[in-house]
Amino acid sequence: MLKIEGLKASVEGKEVLRGIDLEVPAGEVHAIMGPNGSGKSTLGYVLAGREGYEVTAGSVTFRGQDLLAMEPEERAAAGLFLAFQYPVELPGVGNANFLRQALNAVRRARGEPELDAMQFLKLVRGKVKALGMTEEMLKRAVNVGFSGGEKKRNEILQMAILEPAFCILDETDSGLDIDALKIVAEGVNALRSPERGMLVITHYQRLLDHIVPDRVHVLVGGRIVQSGGPELARELEAKGYGELQAAA
Amino acid sequence: MPAATDTLETVRDVTEGGYRWGFETPIEQELIPKGLNEDIIRLISAKKEEPAWLLEWRLKAFRAWCAMEEPRWAAVRYPPIDYQDLHYYAAPKRKAQPKSLDEVDPELLRTYEKLGIPLREQERLAGVAVDAVFDSVSVATTFKEKLAEAGVIFCSFSEAVREHPDLVRRFLGTVVPPSDNFFAALNSAVFSDGSFVYVPKGVRCPMELSTYFRINARNTGQFERTLIVAEEGAYVSYLEGCTAPQRDENQLHAAVVELVALDEATIKYSTVQNWYPGDAEGRGGIYNFVTKRGACRGAKSKISWTQVETGSAITWKYPSCILQGEGSVGEFYSVAITNNRQQADTGTKMIHIGPRTRSTIVSKGISAGEGQNTYRGLVRILPKAQHARNFTQCDSLLIGDRCGAHTVPYIESRNPTARVEHEATTSRIAEDQLFYCRQRGMTEEEAVGLIVNGFAREVLKELPMEFAVEAQKLLAISLEGSVG
Numbered sequence: 176m177l178k179i180e181g182l183k184a185s186v187e188g189k190e191v192l193r194g195i196d197l198e199v200p201a202g203e204v205h206a207i208m209g210p211n212g213s214g215k216s217t218l219g220y221v222l223a224g225r226e227g228y229e230v231t232a233g234s235v236t237f238r239g240q241d242l243l244a245m246e247p248e249e250r251a252a253a254g255l256f257l258a259f260q261y262p263v264e265l266p267g268v269g270n271a272n273f274l275r276q277a278l279n280a281v282r283r284a285r286g287e288p289e290l291d292a293m294q295f296l297k298l299v300r301g302k303v304k305a306l307g308m309t310e311e312m313l314k315r316a317v318n319v320g321f322s323g324g325e326k327k328r329n330e331i332l333q334m335a336i337l338e339p340a341f342c343i344l345d346e347t348d349s350g351l352d353i354d355a356l357k358i359v360a361e362g363v364n365a366l367r368s369p370e371r372g373m374l375v376i377t378h379y380q381r382l383l384d385h386i387v388p389d390r391v392h393v394l395v396g397g398r399i400v401q402s403g404g405p406e407l408a409r410e411l412e413a414k415g416y417g418e419l420q421a422a423a
Numbered sequence: 424m425p426a427a428t429d430t431l432e433t434v435r436d437v438t439e440g441g442y443r444w445g446f447e448t449p450i451e452q453e454l455i456p457k458g459l460n461e462d463i464i465r466l467i468s469a470k471k472e473e474p475a476w477l478l479e480w481r482l483k484a485f486r487a488w489c490a491m492e493e494p495r496w497a498a499v500r501y502p503p504i505d506y507q508d509l510h511y512y513a514a515p516k517r518k519a520q521p522k523s524l525d526e527v528d529p530e531l532l533r534t535y536e537k538l539g540i541p542l543r544e545q546e547r548l549a550g551v552a553v554d555a556v557f558d559s560v561s562v563a564t565t566f567k568e569k570l571a572e573a574g575v576i577f578c579s580f581s582e583a584v585r586e587h588p589d590l591v592r593r594f595l596g597t598v599v600p601p602s603d604n605f606f607a608a609l610n611s612a613v614f615s616d617g618s619f620v621y622v623p624k625g626v627r628c629p630m631e632l633s634t635y636f637r638i639n640a641r642n643t644g645q646f647e648r649t650l651i652v653a654e655e656g657a658y659v660s661y662l663e664g665c666t667a668p669q670r671d672e673n674q675l676h677a678a679v680v681e682l683v684a685l686d687e688a689t690i691k692y693s694t695v696q697n698w699y700p701g702d703a704e705g706r707g708g709i710y711n712f713v714t715k716r717g718a719c720r721g722a723k724s725k726i727s728w729t730q731v732e733t734g735s736a737i738t739w740k741y742p743s744c745i746l747q748g749e750g751s752v753g754e755f756y757s758v759a760i761t762n763n764r765q766q767a768d769t770g771t772k773m774i775h776i777g778p779r780t781r782s783t784i785v786s787k788g789i790s791a792g793e794g795q796n797t798y799r800g801l802v803r804i805l806p807k808a809q810h811a812r813n814f815t816q817c818d819s820l821l822i823g824d825r826c827g828a829h830t831v832p833y834i835e836s837r838n839p840t841a842r843v844e845h846e847a848t849t850s851r852i853a854e855d856q857l858f859y860c861r862q863r864g865m866t867e868e869e870a871v872g873l874i875v876n877g878f879a880r881e882v883l884k885e886l887p888m889e890f891a892v893e894a895q896k897l898l899a900i901s902l903e904g905s906v907g
């Protein structure tokens with residue numbers, strides 16, 4: 176479903192991704208772990224098409240399409256979703272409005288009919304409840320004044336509503352309390368399906384206890400230095416990145 | 424979900440592009456010769472069959488104007504205007520005063536339909552009465568009878584002069600004296616048409632009132648004159664909208680609006696100004712030089728101005744409140760957009776005369792392209808204004824790096840018990856905000872529209888619900904081509 180080959184990218188003239196090969200087939204969940212500054216978020220941004228993240232080599236195919244040739248919104252319409260490590264605040268923009276506009280933009284791009292206010296409200300209410308959020312959060316401005324955990328839950332709410340084909344979760348577990356972590360993991364697991372792929376960036380085994388990955392990759396210095404099954408995450412938690420870093 | 428917060432409808436058809444109100448109505452015009460002198464003023468007054476006192480009033484204003492200089496202090500640049508090279512009166516030709524809509528030229532009705540302002544009974548916006556002003560004359564006013572039942576007078580200014588001369592004479596020029604400033608004097612000399620509203624004591628006007636101003640004729644100035652009076656305890660909400668054809672030459676619109684609120688009366692005055700702004704290179708567009716002022720004469724009276732200024736090549740406009748009555752309240756909520764080569768110098772004056780008077784100013788300036796946006800505001804507290812209060816919030820949003828935002832607040836306090844607060848911010852649409860929206864599937868233009876509407880929310884929520892969605896769309900449309 177997502178195939179990355181020899182991907183190199185720089186930010187502000189600095190090479191951050193230094194040759195990444197990674198394939199995530201439909202139906203699988205892959206985890207990416209790695210020390211701070213190793214390029215995990217950069218990989219997410221490059222896949223989502225953020226300006227300023229310059230691809231210097233390699234290719235990415237997503238559902239048979241050349242992902243790197245697409246605009247960010249086209250990637251979103253094609254089903255790529257990035258849950259941000261640091262969700263962005265949009266002062267004055269109501270959360271519900273934002274969600275509905277996003278959903279309708281994606282539906283439009285896919286040639287599906289848009290939802291009117293009532294249909295949308297019905298949809299969103301169900302999801303809000305399932306994520307243990309309050310409807311009050313829908314009225315507030317997007318992420319403004321949200322606590323760290325609320326922001327992360329809001330990302331998952333967006334994901335639940337957009338139902339993307341491929342989800343990249345960038346440290347969605349950071350800043351969540353134990354209950355919230357469970358709820359978020361449930362939200363993610365609810366979306367697991369044979370048609371859907373996921374890339375879960377995390378520092379902690381505890382998320383992977385809830386969302387059990389098919390593969391775990393270790394990113395160090397802009398390269399994947401080791402890949403393995405779910406047990407790799409536990410090993411890393413025990414040993415740290417020391418050895419791998421020395422090798423890289 | 425209430426329309427005021429519903430940005431979702433809005434930005435949908437943003438991608439079509441261009442100024443959509445720029446068409447011209449092919450209609451036979453009655454045009455008086457170009458030029459400005461006492462004979463022209465006599466001619467205008469005669470055309471309108473005005474009483475002698477009003478002609479005298481106009482002539483006095485004209486003489487004052489002749490001795491005045493065009494103001495140059497605003498942060499706007501434009502070539503000199505040749506006031507002798509304009510027509511001061513243009514009207515669609517007609518046989519007699521139309522008695523009903525059936526007698527109104529169908530071409531005019533079609534024009535308003537195209538503008539989204541259906542005048543015919545069955546198609547009207549429910550709960551909104553409309554006065555339609557086309558160049559120098561009012562072509563129709565809807566719901567007059569229904570309003571009359573409540574005792575509310577809503578008609579064109581010309582009709583008010585004919586039908587309610589005493590009321591007009593009592594209030595005309597009492598808020599904006601004819602010699603107030605260059606453009607007000609010009610307007611007083613040659614004003615054409617506008618609306619007149621009178622809400623008697625204790626009456627809450629049963630519907631929204633609105634006037635739709637349309638400039639159609641070439642080389643013609645439009646000089647709107649509006650007067651709204653709310654007697655003791657009365658309430659009225661009034662909205663004006665404006666559009667003009669797309670042309671390469673500039674056109675002048677110099678309006679005067681006067682509001683009078685007596686004891687415990689409230690007037691809510693909203694504007695959605697969308698005159699033709701000129702093209703991307705700065706060719707054409709309306710010069711919008713406007714004097715708007717409200718007098719809170721009565722105790723606890725309230726005047727609230729809300730404006731959404733998206734159009735015009737140049738906007739020069741400072742809707743103001745004279746807070747005379749004890750405990751009276753003045754408000755000014757403004758969104759002004761300048762894109763391409765547009766220039767806006769706009770703000771307000773809050774003159775606190777009476778004790779415990781309060782005022783609130785919320786100004787949101789958005790600059791894109793090479794647009795220049797200046798907020799110019801004055802808060803003056805006079806010695807008797809014990810415990811007067813003002814709060815001013817001035818926010819500027821910049822899109823791109825060739826535009827400008829300027830804030831010029833003047834504060835004069837002559838009473839030590841008064842409290843005046845001023846906050847100002849300048850920000851840009853951040854790259855991460857745009858990326859966030861685009862990652863969720865929106866185009867860059869949709870994202871800008873959404874973020875700008877969010878920025879302007881505090882002001883947009885003050886608009887009557889019927890117009891809020893329209894205004895939100897306008898904001899997004901006005902910024903087309905400002906990104907990417």
Ligand SMILES: Nc1ncnc2c1ncn2[C@@H]1O[C@H](COP(=O)(O)OP(=O)(O)OP(=O)(O)O)[C@@H](O)[C@H]1O
Nearest residue numbers: 186187191209210211212213214215216217218260
């Ligand atoms: N916009 C930027 N300007 C300059 N340097 C950047 C920028 N974005 C990323 N970098 C650098 O690229 C490297 C990788 O950053 P990235 O955010 O991808 O790391 P990460 O693996 O997500 O780290 P963390 O675990 O702390 O989230 C870091 O050295 C970072 O400083």
Ligand SMILES: [Mg+2]
Nearest residue numbers: 215216217260
């Ligand atoms: Mg990161």
